[in-house]
Amino acid sequence: MSTAASTSPRFRSKTLAGALAFFFGSLGAHRFYLYGLRDVYGWAHLLGTIVGIPGFLLLAATERASALGWVLVIPGAISLLAAFLAAIVYGLRPDEKWDAQFNAQTQEHSRSGWTVIFVVIFSLLIGAFLLMTGLALSFQTYFESQVQAARELSQ
Known part of the structure; x- marks a missing residue:
């Protein structure tokens, strides 16, 4: 058996990279597929998700009142939104540039x-929905805390 097959460069599919970013991007799967296990940003995605999940659960358990939950959820949200953005960028890159x-x-x-086009469409749809939901909940929590602080001051 020849070792030439194991050392030859492998083909990297744009559609598969986009799909990995869409489905498993917050775990860094698209980065590991494209750049290998030594990719620092792939590990950053994974670390952000590992930190973000307990933050999300803490926010859900405390009805968005935990400061620690807000701190922990931010890296996870960044990882998730960056993965959807990566799927969009990969899908919209011309094949010649990709190759x-x-x-x-x-x-x-x-x-x-068409598969990569659907990945782009759903990444934009879901990513924008999650971003707007996160911003709305953040602003709502902030303004509710300001109203509560004003009530406490007035008493």
């Missing part, structure tokens, strides 16, 4: 189809 960056040493070329 120049990720498939320069291979003989294969990307041929994107």
Whole structure:
């Protein structure tokens, strides 16, 4: 068995990278697929998610009153939203640019189809929904705390 197959560069699919960013991006799957396990940003995604989940659970348990929950949830939210943004960026990149960056040493070329377009559409839809929901809840919590502080001052 030849070792040439194991050392040859592998083809990286734009559609698969976008789908990994959409479904498992907050775990860094798209970064690990494209750059390998030594990618610092892939591990940052994973760490942000690991920190963000307890923050989200703490906020849910305290009805958004926990300062620690807000601090912990921010890295997780950044990781999640950055993953949806990565799926959009990967999907909208022209095939020629994608191949120049990720498939320069291979003989294969990307041929994107409708699948990557649907990944982009759903990434935009869900990512924008989560961003707007997060902003609305953040502002609502802030203004409710200001009203509560004003009530306490007036008494």
